[in-house]
Amino acid sequence: MAEKEKFMNPYNFISFPPEKATAYTDTDRHTGVMEYSITTKTPLFIPNSSTETAFKESSAVEDHKSYDFFSYTELEKGRTYEGEYHIPVIPGSEIRGVVRTVYETLTDSCMGLLNSENYPVKRTPTRFNPGLLCRNEDGTIVLRSAASSPIGEKAFGGRTPRGFEDNRNGDEIEGKGYLLKWEMGVKKARYHVFSLKNKFEKGISLSRDEVERKLFPVLNSYLDQPALKKSNEEAYTEYKEDLEKFLRGKDMLYFPVNFSTLDNGIVYLSPATITKEASNNSIGMLAGKFAPCTENFCPACELFGHIGNKDDSRGSKLRFTDLYVTEEREPNAYYLSDKITLQTLGGPKLGNTEFYLKRPAGATFWTYDYHVKGGKLSVEPGNLRGRKFYWHSRSGKIIQAEPSKLNKTVRPVKENIAFSGKLYFEGISKTQLDQLIWILNCSSENLGLKLGSGKPLGLGSISCKVTSIKERKIEIEDGVLDYSEIPVAAAVTYEDAKFSSHAKAEFYKIACFDSVPENMEVTYPKDIAQKNQPITEGFRWFGENHTTVSGKKWASGRTDINIERVLPGVLSKETALPYSGQGRKEGPYEKKNNFNRNGSNAGQGKFKKACQGSGYQKGKR
Numbered sequence: 001m002a003e004k005e006k007f008m009n010p011y012n013f014i015s016f017p018p019e020k021a022t023a024y025t026d027t028d029r030h031t032g033v034m035e036y037s038i039t040t041k042t043p044l045f046i047p048n049s050s051t052e053t054a055f056k057e058s059s060a061v062e063d064h065k066s067y068d069f070f071s072y073t074e075l076e077k078g079r080t081y082e083g084e085y086h087i088p089v090i091p092g093s094e095i096r097g098v099v100r101t102v103y104e105t106l107t108d109s110c111m112g113l114l115n116s117e118n119y120p121v122k123r124t125p126t127r128f129n130p131g132l133l134c135r136n137e138d139g140t141i142v143l144r145s146a147a148s149s150p151i152g153e154k155a156f157g158g159r160t161p162r163g164f165e166d167n168r169n170g171d172e173i174e175g176k177g178y179l180l181k182w183e184m185g186v187k188k189a190r191y192h193v194f195s196l197k198n199k200f201e202k203g204i205s206l207s208r209d210e211v212e213r214k215l216f217p218v219l220n221s222y223l224d225q226p227a228l229k230k231s232n233e234e235a236y237t238e239y240k241e242d243l244e245k246f247l248r249g250k251d252m253l254y255f256p257v258n259f260s261t262l263d264n265g266i267v268y269l270s271p272a273t274i275t276k277e278a279s280n281n282s283i284g285m286l287a288g289k290f291a292p293c294t295e296n297f298c299p300a301c302e303l304f305g306h307i308g309n310k311d312d313s314r315g316s317k318l319r320f321t322d323l324y325v326t327e328e329r330e331p332n333a334y335y336l337s338d339k340i341t342l343q344t345l346g347g348p349k350l351g352n353t354e355f356y357l358k359r360p361a362g363a364t365f366w367t368y369d370y371h372v373k374g375g376k377l378s379v380e381p382g383n384l385r386g387r388k389f390y391w392h393s394r395s396g397k398i399i400q401a402e403p404s405k406l407n408k409t410v411r412p413v414k415e416n417i418a419f420s421g422k423l424y425f426e427g428i429s430k431t432q433l434d435q436l437i438w439i440l441n442c443s444s445e446n447l448g449l450k451l452g453s454g455k456p457l458g459l460g461s462i463s464c465k466v467t468s469i470k471e472r473k474i475e476i477e478d479g480v481l482d483y484s485e486i487p488v489a490a491a492v493t494y495e496d497a498k499f500s501s502h503a504k505a506e507f508y509k510i511a512c513f514d515s516v517p518e519n520m521e522v523t524y525p526k527d528i529a530q531k532n533q534p535i536t537e538g539f540r541w542f543g544e545n546h547t548t549v550s551g552k553k554w555a556s557g558r559t560d561i562n563i564e565r566v567l568p569g570v571l572s573k574e575t576a577l578p579y580s581g582q583g584r585k586e587g588p589y590e591k592k593n594n595f596n597r598n599g600s601n602a603g604q605g606k607f608k609k610a611c612q613g614s615g616y617q618k619g620k621r
Contacts, residue, residue, distance in 0.1 A: 005578065006578050007521045007579060012567065017500060018502075023299055024432070030428055032470050032485070034422065034436065034437070035466070036423065036441075037464070037467055041463055041513065042398075043398060045459055046090060046094055046451075046453065047410070048068045048069060048071055049067070050074050053066060053078075061404060065409075068411050072087075085331035085334075087325060089324060091322055099436070100300060103304070105387050105389075105500075105507060106435070109298035110292050119217050119282050119283075122368070128260045128272065131145055131256075132144050132255065132256060134203065141208065142202075142204065142205055142206070143203050144204075147195050147197050151190060153190075167181070170256060172254075178194050178256050179191060179193055194254075208247050215278070223237070226346065242255070243255060263379065266280045286381055286383070303317055303318065317426050320422075321424075326418040326419065334417055336412045336415075341400050341407060341409045341410075342400070342407055342454055343401045343407060343535060344535070345407070345453075353366055353563075355567040357383060360380070364561065375559050376559070377559055385567070390450045391522055392450070394519075394520075397458070400534075433488070435497045435498070437469065437492045437497075440464045447507075469487065471485070525545075529581055541579070541580040545563060545564045546563060548561065565578075
């Protein structure tokens, strides 16, 4: 078989070191200013957020946002800026964030900007069981098993079941049970009522916080779906509002949910039967010692500042100025074009555990809470891959898309535009100064940073160069105050800077401008038919990547899933992945308006039908 065509996933991870470093104890202090320049190696975009409708595409396409590049011009809302240009500026806060991220990595520090309270949501092939959240007289909540029964006349042709227009989720219906109106993107013939199976069942005690943590992330994941239909959005929103009413304790004693449990007592909740599960472990819990510092502060927190208790907070010892263009041109000469419409970008897809988590040895399926090996499910927290970094694309091509409510039209600065700025430092050690010098001078070793928006699409690669450093000295001699500025050499090696030996090889690989082959596409996973084209059906790749252990077409549960490929490590001999669609027939997962794109099945019909399009299909092993 011929070698499959491959792509480079836009990001990879630099692994965590064995231990987090603590703040340096150096006692020497240095104050002064560092001047440096950055040059765009690929187009760069940083939005001027004073208006989200900067171009006419926002008027032509509903909910389409468009942005000019950041400048000191306050843009007017209600007008467009075709053909009208402003001198670009890079805010100091942007470069500060980039430098901090690199500094954290190279000093074995914490991840200061980590969203620790994020509970990732992942699709599961397991069928959830009907249940009722029951409020006791003392206000506590208990989850009990329920029976689910269809109610009312059948609806046909995709219409909503009639006769319950004035009812909400959780309403008691004729003494039969409590109404569930969930639709979840399928043609549902009937609503259902949930009734207690056993009034004497002890059930599972849950706090309000636990219910919110287990249900709201799942609801929000459905509401965030790119292909969300208006009817489904209304159904999701109604269920969410009704759940909030129940949790507030307003007149509702029972509320319908679906649930699944693991042997160690972990409970997953959802409105649906074939659905997603919100992990029991948060990102902060899995990051462990590398979650944002609250005590025993790391080198990055000590330098960039941190918030502790009233006696243990530190202000930043650094101030980054805004960066200005170094060459005076006509304003339009700084830009790639008047505007371009980018491909759709969403938030991190943490549910793709084959990318974000390490594969447990021998595991066929794994999540943030458990893994499956040899057909046996073991409850064990997942292992994060590390710190996320983006590759530098060398193709030089920014793929444009048609405007929609899911993407943005922007005006990027073109490549080879230079900006200059200053970094003021106060009371830092020689070690800290050397580290900052190396980061802002790393392009002397053909390494670059990624800045601004659209990094996964090839935007934002920059080179950096320190142009001068002056240390300020204030001394008193014979009662006279003497002020002087002493030049500091910018020649600092990685080892001189006392950076992490653990991070060096991985950072040098992913930060190198030449690591990605020149003609290789850097893209999120997609089908071979979409090579060098905008992604329209990114789910295809992951659908092909999930097969079954049994070899059957549909998975029978959590233990029957097999994940074929994982994201290769940064230092792997082969860091690219094959496009999907090479040598296989289209399966039900790829069909238009399928299960995975529009939601999950809430009905109580046949499991195989409910699974259609879930991504758990038979494929080549």
